[in-house]
Amino acid sequence: xxxxxxxxxxxxxxxxxxxxxxxxxxxxxxxxxxxxxxxxxxxxxxxxxxxxxxxxxxxxxxxxxxxxxxxxxxxxxxxxxxxxxxxxxxxxxxxxxxxxxxxxxxxxxxxxxxxxxxxxxxxxxxxxxxxxxxxxxxxxxxxxxxxxxxxxxxxxxxxxxxxxxxxxxxxxxxxxxxxxxxxxxxxxxxxxxxxxxxxxxxxxxxxxxxxxxxxxxxxxxxxxxxxxxxxxxxxxxxxxxxxxxxxxxxxxxxxxxxxxxxxxxxxxxxxxxxxxxxxxxxxxxxxxxxxxxxxxxxxxxxxxxxxxxxxxxxxxxxxxxxxxxxxxxxxxxxxxxxxxxxxxxxxxxxxxxxxxxxxxxxxxxxxxxxxxxxxxxxxxxxxxxxxxxxxxxxxxxxxxxxxxxxxxxxxxxxxxxxxxxxxxxxxxxxxxxxxxxxxxxxxxxxxxxxxxxxxxxxxxxxxxxxxxxxxxxxxxxxxxxxxxxxxxxxxxxxxxxxxxxxxxxxxxxxxxxxxxxxxxxxxxxxxxxxxxxxxxxxxxxxxxxxxxxxxxxxxxxxxxxxxxxxxxxxxxxxxxxxxxxxxxxxxxxxxxxxxxxxxxxxxxxxxxxxxxxxxx
DNA sequence: CTAGGGTTAG
Numbered sequence: 332x333x334x335x336x337x338x339x340x341x342x343x344x345x346x347x348x349x350x351x352x353x354x355x356x357x358x359x360x361x362x363x364x365x366x367x368x369x370x371x372x373x374x375x376x377x378x379x380x381x382x383x384x385x386x387x388x389x390x391x392x393x394x395x396x397x398x399x400x401x402x403x404x405x406x407x408x409x410x411x412x413x414x415x416x417x418x419x420x421x422x423x424x425x426x427x428x429x430x431x432x433x434x435x436x437x438x439x440x441x442x443x444x445x446x447x448x449x450x451x452x453x454x455x456x457x458x459x460x461x462x463x464x465x466x467x468x469x470x471x472x473x474x475x476x477x478x479x480x481x482x483x484x485x486x487x488x489x490x491x492x493x494x495x496x497x498x499x500x501x502x503x504x505x506x507x508x509x510x511x512x513x514x515x516x517x518x519x520x521x522x523x524x525x526x527x528x529x530x531x532x533x534x535x536x537x538x539x540x541x542x543x544x545x546x547x548x549x550x551x552x553x554x555x556x557x558x559x560x561x562x563x564x565x566x567x568x569x570x571x572x573x574x575x576x577x578x579x580x581x582x583x584x585x586x587x588x589x590x591x592x593x594x595x596x597x598x599x600x601x602x603x604x605x606x607x608x609x610x611x612x613x614x615x616x617x618x619x620x621x622x623x624x625x626x627x628x629x630x631x632x633x634x635x636x637x638x639x640x641x642x643x644x645x646x647x648x649x650x651x652x653x654x655x656x657x658x659x660x661x662x663x664x665x666x667x668x669x670x671x672x673x674x675x676x677x678x679x680x681x682x683x684x685x686x687x688x689x690x691x692x693x694x695x696x697x698x699x700x701x702x703x704x705x706x707x708x709x710x711x712x713x714x715x716x717x718x719x720x721x722x723x724x725x726x727x728x729x730x731x732x733x734x735x736x737x738x739x740x741x742x743x744x745x746x747x748x749x750x751x752x753x754x755x756x757x758x759x760x761x762x763x764x765x766x767x768x769x770x771x772x773x774x775x776x777x778x779x780x781x782x783x784x785x786x787x788x789x790x791x792x793x794x795x796x797x798x799x800x801x802x803x804x805x806x807x808x809x810x811x812x813x814x815x816x817x818x819x820x821x822x823x824x825x826x827x828x829x830x831x832x833x834x835x836x837x838x839x840x841x842x843x844x845x846x847x848x849x850x851x852x853x854x855x856x857x858x859x860x861x862x863x864x865x866x867x868x869x870x871x872x873x874x875x876x877x878x879x880x881x882x883x884x885x886x887x888x889x890x891x892x893x894x895x896x897x898x899x900x901x902x903x904x905x906x907x908x909x910x911x912x913x914x915x916x917x918x919x920x921x922x923x924x925x926x927x928x929x930x931x932x933x934x935x936x937x938x939x940x941x942x943x944x945x946x947x
Numbered sequence: 948c949t950a951g952g953g954t955t956a957g
Contacts, residue, residue: 468948504948536949567950574951598951629952664953671954700954730955765956772957801957830957 374406382407386416396423402434409438429455429463437469445473449482462489464498471504475511483508484519496527503533510541517545536564543572567595574603579612594620598627605634623654629662636669636678644669645678658685660697667700676708695725702728706735726757734766742774761793768802777810797825804831808838 369376369385376382386395386404394400401420408417417438421427427435432455439448452470455462467486474483487505495501502523509520524530524538535558542551555561555569566589573582582603589596597620604613617623617631628651635644648666651658663682670679683701686693698721706714718724718732729752736745749767752759759767764787771780784803787793800823807816816835820827838844 471948500948502948507948533949538949540950562950564950571950593950595951600951602951624951626952633952659952661953666952668954696954698954703954727955732955734955760955762955769957796956798956805957834957 374403376407377410379411398428402431405434409441414442433465440473448473464495467501468504471508474508477513480512499531507537540568548572570599594624601627602630625656629665633665633669639673641675664700667704671704671707674708679704695723699728703731730762737766737770742770745770772806780806804834811842813844
């Protein structure tokens with residue numbers, strides 16, 4: 332089963348002979364000394380050129396057969412994402428020792444190949460090489476998600492059997508990993524913590540942040556109050572809990588009480604205020620920060636961008652660059668996502684330029700974020716250009732481009748790409764089909780959409796989620812097949828939510844189907860308190876001149892305390908965002924704007940009624 | 948081994 336060991340670098344192993352330095356000029360000797368000094372740091376070296384240079388030297392002196400040296404090489408190669416080379420170094424050994432196995436396991440995990448890490452672990456077991464207290468934390472780093480729970484439990488059993496709980500790192504990383512395994516991991520984490528004989532600050536902090544992440548704030552707070560020694564991490568963990576729960580008042584109170592605050596504490600507050608929409612408070616916190624890193628800059632810029640406040644976002648972005656802050660993956664992905672959401676093409680292009688200027692590595696994720704930004708900002712051409720040229724697409728790339736094209740009316744092109752995706756052997760997933768159904772909706776291909784919905788289940792075994800039913804309701808609804816849409820809602824295996832009803836309501840409004848509206852009117856008041864739906868419903872009633880019903884819906888809204896914020900449309904012209912509400916006359920150029928809107932309406936009317944091109 | 952920002956979805 333195991334690969335034949337081969338000596339790929341130097342031919343058959345030779346006896347190691349120390350390189351003599353005698354008789355060399357002093358300069359060489361000193362270089363040699365520097366080489367040896369740097370060699371001791373080799374396992375931390377992230378520069379591939381340097382690592383290769385060292386590697387050449389090591390090969391020359393046959394020291395790659397020294398397990399200690401080989402372990403360093405494996406580690407260095409993994410940092411440079413050269414798993415092929417790391418494996419080759421490892422494969423030089425007939426009987427790798429525990430340390431070498433550990434380094435390979437860690438290498439796989441760091442390069443997101445957790446399954447290979449576990450394969451290595453099994454191989455270690457079969458070959459009778461004992462694991463040690465380092466092996467388990469490395470393996471655990473590769474576990475996350477519900478599917479990993481059984482693996483973590485298996486590791487837990489191993490650890491118990493071989494008595495590695497003595498090293499506090501082991502139970503600590505077990506607790507941490509249990510929390511990464513979803514709801515089911517929580518009780519396991521609690522149980523382990525309760526039986527631990529010794530706990531250090533990390534153990535307590537891991538528990539607190541885990542509980543806070545899952546919203547068990549009271550429990551987290553109890554541990555926080557109970558723990559013997561609190562450090563800044565403990566305070567930050569509980570602070571993060573309040574922020575995640577959206578309770579900025581509690582967060583602020585705690586923040587004020589903190590004995591010391593670091594960049595993370597301040598950033599957590601900035602991010603919290605951003606998330607609850609209090610961008611001015613976020614800005615104040617940001618300005619008050621004594622030290623800023625790239626993270627808070629990213630948070631505040633993304634915050635403005637998300638709100639569509641292009642001018643402020645761009646000003647801050649320029650300030651950040653002037654301050655010499657170096658952008659990283661997080662910055663790029665976070666800001667581009669915000670630009671995509673709000674349609675801020677200007678800022679998105681700035682980020683694109685910065686990527687090129689700083690030479691930030693264009694990973695698939697970075698390119699995906701760029702493509703999504705261009706597509707959502709209406710630049711399908713640029714999105715497609717990058718997509719076509721990207722060296723390694725993943726399923727997400729395909730999903731983004733398909734949905735991007737679909738949402739902007741290029742239904743045919745989107746479906747064409749869906750076919751190409753399958754030809755290129757990418758397995759469509761549940762997100763892909765959202766884009767595909769969206770394409771059918773926008774292209775008016777109702778029956779074809781229904782076929783895809785079946786294909787999704789039959790050919791790919793995807794169980795439709797409520798989002799898919801939402802697409803389907805939209806597809807049928809916009810296609811005027813309201814009865815089928817309503818039947819679909821009734822036959823869904825899950826409870827319809829406000830989004831589903833809203834979609835159908837929207838269709839009723841367009842197609843003026845008062846029968847369905849009646850059914851909906853009854854259903855919607857039962858259990859879906861969505862302000863948008865109430866207001867659509869009342870609009871439908873008004874449009875049907877059923878003033879009594881319209882009034883009763885409005886009344887019901889008021890009595891249930893629902894307020895509908897007015898809908899706005901916005902347009903970004905030279906990074907100035909212009910907002911419009913219905914019957915809005917506040918814009919300085921309102922008259923001209925409405926004239927153009929009327930022209931467009933007439934053009935649309937002609938097209939919809941099939942009068943053909945007016946150039947005929 | 949623990950703390951802040953991280954791409955796709957009506």
